[in-house]
Amino acid sequence: MRVRDFTRRARVGIRRINDADLEPARYLNLALASWLLVSAFLWSHSEDQFLVTAFVGALVAIVAPFEVGSPRVRTITAAAGAFLVVAAVALPRSSSVTLWHNAIVGLLMMGISFFGPPHGIMRPRPEAPAGAYDGVGM
Numbered sequence: 605m606r607v608r609d610f611t612r613r614a615r616v617g618i619r620r621i622n623d624a625d626l627e628p629a630r631y632l633n634l635a636l637a638s639w640l641l642v643s644a645f646l647w648s649h650s651e652d653q654f655l656v657t658a659f660v661g662a663l664v665a666i667v668a669p670f671e672v673g674s675p676r677v678r679t680i681t682a683a684a685g686a687f688l689v690v691a692a693v694a695l696p697r698s699s700s701v702t703l704w705h706n707a708i709v710g711l712l713m714m715g716i717s718f719f720g721p722p723h724g725i726m727r728p729r730p731e732a733p734a735g736a737y738d739g740v741g742m
Contacts, residue, residue, distance in 0.1 A: 629716050630671040633681055636713055637664035640688075643705060650698045656691040657706060660684045664713065678717045685713030 640661030644654055663684050671677045688710030692703050 630668055632716050633664055633671065633713060634668040636709055636716075637661045637668060640709060641665065647701065648698050649702055650696050652695040653691070653697050653702050653706070656688065656695065657702075660688045660710075682714045682717035685710040685717065688713070 638661070640657055644657040644661065649657060664681055667677050667680055671681070689707050692706035692710065697703050
């Protein structure tokens with residue numbers, strides 16, 4: 605009896621997580637992109653590392669708000685994270701802090717894009733009631 609009760613609770617818990625409107629991955633990627641843009645100016649980077657850090661931060665900051673239900677944007681974000689990791693290892697750098705910072709942030713972006721929670725569920729917008737736009741110039 606206890607095993608059956610436990611499995612029923614587990615199924616209900618899983619169903620609640622899957623049905624919930626979870627959007628934290630979009631906000632986490634936006635926060636990481638913002639941090640990349642700020643960190644590009646906080647400590648010295650080589651010119652190549654600075655350009656890559658600023659480019660990836662700007663790209664992800666631009667596309668992150670559009671991640672609601674879009675697998676293409678998740679792929680773009682994951683590719684940007686992979687590009688950041690490869691650039692951190694391959695390009696010349698002024699310090700090892702830059703290497704570890706960009707590698708960790710790039711891996712986090714890739715992880716959030718691949719394994720993160722759903723980026724939101726697009727729900728249909730309800731119809732506006734009759735007369736809702738009267739007197740507003742529409």
